[in-house]
Every structure is written in structure tokens, then in C-alpha cells.
Amino acid sequence: MPSADAEGNLARLPPDLRSFLAEHDHAVFRPPAPLSVVHEITALQHALWRAAAQPVIRLDRPRLADGTLGAMPVVTNLFASRALCAAALGIADHREAARSLAQLAARPIAPVVVARADAPVQAVVFQGSDADATRLPAFRQHVGDAGHYISAGHLTTCDPDSGTDNAGIQRCLIRGPRLLGCYLTEISHNYRNMRKFWARGEPCPVAIWLGHHPAVSIGAQTKQAYPASHWSAAGGTIGAPLRLVPSITHGEQIMVPADAEIVIEGFIPPNRLEAEGPFAEYTGYTGPQLANPVIEIACITQRRDAIYVDCGSGLPDHLIPDNLSLEGSIYAVCRSAAPALVNVHVPFSGRRYHAYLQFGEARRGEVRDTLAAALSYRRLKLVVAVDTDIDIFDDRHVMWALATRAQWHRDLMRIDGLTAPYLDPTLPRGWTTASKIAIDATLPQAKRPDAPRPVSPPNRVDTAALDKATALLGAVDTRQWPRA
């Protein structure tokens, strides 16, 4: 990797969490009274979701599990807003995320390496018994969780054969001052790397980094081939080389982002499994306890005034960044097969299981081709195709299309035996594959461009009259009116 100085790319301040928070201070909610990391801050996230408001939450003195006020600030709900995530990525309208992220993913930018003196995340180094994970204000989010979890840590490993990095957000249970539990799904690339080290009889070196500019976090989560670097993807999303520094424990074998807030370094000892979980997961259901590896902590590094970042599991905070990334991936793959594909939305309502695809004029078969391609994404269980007059960012509109534009004998595709999403609470015991469906809820095409579509036309009101009515309501406080 080139050095930062040689590249001359570091003239401007590098993007980080605090620069993002300062830029978007208007979107940060600071609760006026202390809230506890045990349930209370997560409960606030649930309440905000019900109120359809998604600010970032920041508490400078959170109440800790022992009742005292902590000294380390916490930030959560950082990713809960599509609009804010889009802003972080430099996308003016979140509804353009699919196209924009597909373009960003196609333009990776290689990282640069900086010296430790230029790495804020290594300003403070705790080693030996001073490296104590229990001093982090990790949340106990939901009733039934096994304990306090690091929920927004990017667990980073490397492929021992190629040296290529891999990073993914994976939940980590704080088991003790110097021991974490971690959930590595068997299909994850981190799991693959870990097994390679174990096959050699060696512990797997890891680093977990928390707290960065949201664009870095979203870019680093982009699904990649194996092995493929996530650093370059993160560089693509910030439009500049990501600044890396060798980890204290592993050196250049495991690099970490120089501008992160906190890094936990350690090893996954071979073949040591312990019970981990339950944990309230992305599905909105609590996942079961299961046998998982542990991480022995060797070192914790942080900024001098580090901010701890949490991610509200199963809430928009958890799902929005991943879903945005998935929209970009689906668009990139499906658009190459279907020029009529206009846009993609992976809605929070479907967790990670549903996608809405919007089409312009498609040739016969094109919609179904695209639906079949989209179903190949492991996480998707249902894909719906609609026309451009349907707002794919409004579930009510998509439901209307399903109700009025589909005949099941004709428009429903079911494919069995496809890879199943992990933690799908409906999967029969022992199954690793699932049945998936796609629905073509588009209207039939007109026989020629100047003719109407051969179906009943949707109801509509005069455009000028609608504009007038919308302007009228804009001047009225509607909050006290019945909502249902």
C-alpha cells in the first residue's frame, strides 16, 4: 500500500465519526436526563421508531449497569435514518441509493497506511490487565439478551493464504474483562478465515473497530467475493483512500482504521467454543443460544476522548445500512440483465427478506428474468416487481399493486432449495435452504407507445388541484387529527 505522504491525499481532514456528528448536529438528539445502557437507551430507539423519527442519539454521561454515570460518551441510532445515511454517502436523495451505491462499489479506492503518531485511534493503548472490555459502556439492549454486547464492532480478520483483510459487523458478548464471545455465521468470510487458522493449529488474529464516519462503516459492510479487501470498498464510499494503521498486536497482518474511535485486538483460540446468546436479532426475534468462538483480548486502543458507538439490534439503526448496501448490489447485478430495471428498495418492514424492484417498459420475460436473479441473494425471500407509478418507498403503495396487479396463477414464481437467510425464524429445524417467491405486480404493456395500457386506469385527481390541496395542508398543523 502507498504511504499517505507519497499519495498526498491527506491535505484535508480525514472523515471520521466526530466530523460527521459536527456536520449533522441538527439531527442529534441529546436526552435531557441520563439514560441507562441497560434497556433504557434501546427503549428510546423503539419509541422513536414508533414516532417515525430517527435522530442520532448521543449521551455524554450514560448511566452504566452499576448505576454510576459513565465518562465515555455513547452514540447510537447513527444509521437509523435513510436520509442521514445517504447524506453520509454524498447522495442527495436516499431513494437514489441503489444506483449511487452500485456506482460507488464499482470504483474502489485503495487505502493508505499512516504512522501510529498520525492515528488518533492509537493515542491511548491499554495492554495486559489494563485492556478491560468491561469499562466500555456496552449496552444490554433487550430483555432476554445474554449480557452486554458490542453491537457495532467491525470484526476484522485476514485470509492466512493471501493476507487479504475481511471485515464484518458481528455481535460480541462481553464475557469478562479480557474475554469476548463472538457470533460468526458459518457462511461468513471471517468464519472461513478463522477455520483456516484453526486448521493450522493457530489462533486467529482479530481486531474489532468501532466508531467511524458512517460512509466508512457502510462501505466496509459491502458484500465482497472471497478473498477481497473491504478497505478499498470503504475508500470508494468516502471517495478517498481510507487511512489505516498497523494494529498494535498483529502489526500489518491486521490493519485497523486510523480514524476509528476504539479498537479491540486479540485472538480467537483454536477450537474453543462456549455458549453465546440469546440475543435480540435483526429479524425482530431473539436468536437462540449457540456454541460460538471466544476472543481473548490482548489490547484495546482508543482516541483520547473516545466515543462508544452502539447499534440498536433489529431496529432501523441495524438494518438501514445493510439494506442500502444490498440495494446497490441487487441493482448492479440485475440491471446488467434487465435494462428496464429503474430502482430497488429493500424495506425495513421486510427486515432483510423483501425487495421491491421498479421497472420501466420491459420486454416480455424481462421482469421474471430479473426477479429470478434477485432471488439468488441469500437474504431475500420475497421480491416484488412494480411499475414506475408505484412508490417503492411506501409499503402501502406496494400492497396496493399486489392487491390489484397480480394474478397468482400467472404472476407468482416459487423456487425451492435456495440458500436461506440465517436466523430466519420460520426455517424448519435442520434446514439450510428455503423456498422463495417473486411476484410480478407490473401492469401489462400497452400495445404501442401512444396507446393506453390494456387495463383499467388508476384513479387520479387533477395535478393542479392536488398541488393546491398539498399547499393548503402545508400551512395547517395536522398533528392533532386522527391518524387512523
Add this chain to the structure above:
Amino acid sequence: MSDEGSPHEKDGNTVWVSCPACAAWFHVTDALVDRGDVALRCPQCQASFLPGEAREIIRG
């Protein structure tokens, strides 16, 4: 092609008529057009005309 040709291809189910006076399109039932002796009324310009006098008829 029609639904009979392939069970998975979408075709329409509506008859569209173009008004001979203003060319506006509106849709009617098959039965109304097939009768032939009931005058259609354009919702745009209120012109009244028999199906045989339509500017164009498209069966989806």
C-alpha cells in the same frame, strides 16, 4: 400473444375506445362494444357515438 399462449405472460383485459371528436381514450366493457347499438359517451368532451364510429378501438 395471449394468455392462452403462455400462462405467465401478461395481457390486458380491457377495451379502450378513442373518441372521434376529441381523440381522448376511455375504457368500456367488451359487452358494450359488442352490442354495437348503444351509443358511447366520451367522458372528456361528452360526444355521443356508436362503437362503429369510434376513432379507434383497442382490445387488450
